[in-house]
Amino acid sequence: MNEAEKAAVQAFRRDVVEPSMTQLVIIDFWAEWCGPCKALAPVLEKVAAAYADKGVVLAKVDTDKNQFIAAQFQVRSIPTVYAMFQGQLVADLTSARTESQLRVMLDQLLRQLPIQGEAQAQEAELEPLIAMGEEVLAAGDAARALSIFDQLAEMAPDHPAVVSGRIRALVAAGDTAAAEAAIAALPEELAKLPDIERAKSALDLARSAPAVDDLAPLEAKVAANPDDLQARYDLANAQMAAGDRDAAAEGFLAITAAERDWNEGAARQQLLKLFEVVGLEDPWVAQQRRKLSAVLFG
Template sequence: MTATERDAVEAFRRDVVEPSMKALVIIDFWAEWCGPCKALSPVLEKVAADYADKGVVLAKIDTDKNQFIAAQFQIKSIPTVYAMFQGQLVADLTSARTESQLKAMLDQILKQLPVAGEAAEVEAEIEPLIAMGEEILAEGDGERALAVFDQIAEVAPDHPAVLSGRVRALVAANRTDEADAALAALPAELAKLPEIERAKSALELARDAKPVDDLAGLAAEVAANPDNLDKRFELAGGQMAAGDRDAAADSLLGIIAADRDWNEGAARQQLLKLFDVVGLEDPWVSAQRRRLSAILFG
């Protein structure tokens, strides 16, 4: 092997093989005189840019300047496009000449390989921090939870769970105007996500749940006159404002059992908001849903 060939191998190892240990490397064998290569090049560059956060990178090999490398891959015509992962060729992408074709092939490859893209790395980094923020929020410490979510937002400012947690922390800290402004500033594509809907429910619930000065007195009044659903709904709001979700659920379920259509289904709507705020995967919500189903369909 000549010195030039050794340099070419070292450059290939550095620029292609080493990145392929973590990323999916698209190898584009091309040359200046090749018309089809010039037509394909912008397609490859755009797709590689679009898939960068999924762990895809592009490496271009000029076959005229790297004849030894081209020979090792037995390149007989160009453009030739391969995909490499962990030092091994995993696919021949040469037949993909359009953006949609190339993306379809990459999607199939990425489903089968443990490629660690930037998005996955960020997700792994912030996941325990989000869990910590949610735990603090569940304890009712809105200001502390807000500090955690603000810190995560510096790394992942557009992450739906982070945005949701931050808004809900503002609500828990009684900073509802700021929570409202944060929701209003979100782009339309984020505003429709389930995580953001959860934050909206938290804000709506906070505005609907009015604190009651004498909660025990109101509870006694409802107990003495259980058919007064207006008072029972007021009690549910006071219980939610006090953070007593068990008592609030009991009051709302009591209204639904007495008259499921009362006030255009207000009790059921409020209960569903409460479920959304607590988290639909929470065991408490599952238990309350079973109670609701027993009332509605039992």
């Protein structure tokens, strides 16, 4: 290598390789005369800025001024865009010409690589606190759960699990109006996420299964006529509203076993909503799913 090439290699190590030891570096090979490069540059800059807190940085390499570096990476046309982590190329991002395409590819990489940006550090800090809020909510202490999620919302107002937990705590506390307002105020991208769908299901259940002050009359009605599926359905809804998910699930399963399509499958639909509210990965849901499968296909 001549002196110019040595200087180019040193600069590349300083500006690209060394940052890649802890961050995901997007390398943009470009040239001043390249029209497509100029069109792509704002997209790369915008996405890199949006992902900066996740440990993503953008490095631009002018191929006219760095022909030796471009040759080492076998750059045959521009723009060429690579991703580097810990000194190794981990992806060819050249095909991503739109913001959404680039975001999809970066999201995939960030899930696979042990990158620790500010967002990942915040996630690690939030995770046990969110779990604590969920435990308190599952235990039936809606007021304390709401207090926890309110505090978390100050730290991470747009975190899907935090938003979902707060809305579900509002529902559990009986403040469905505030829950509805919180959902209505969400940005469209956030409102479509699975965590938020879980919160919407909780609100739907609260609307369809309002709390009952005294379960005794409903229990007596079912005891007097076990074949009265409407009474069983009303009791199961009341039990669900009271937080007795075991009894509610048993009632919905009994209705489904007695008449699968009763009231257009209302019991099964309520049970599925309950699964979503509890959490599809919850062991209790897995157990109840097996019971439902046995009723439907056994």
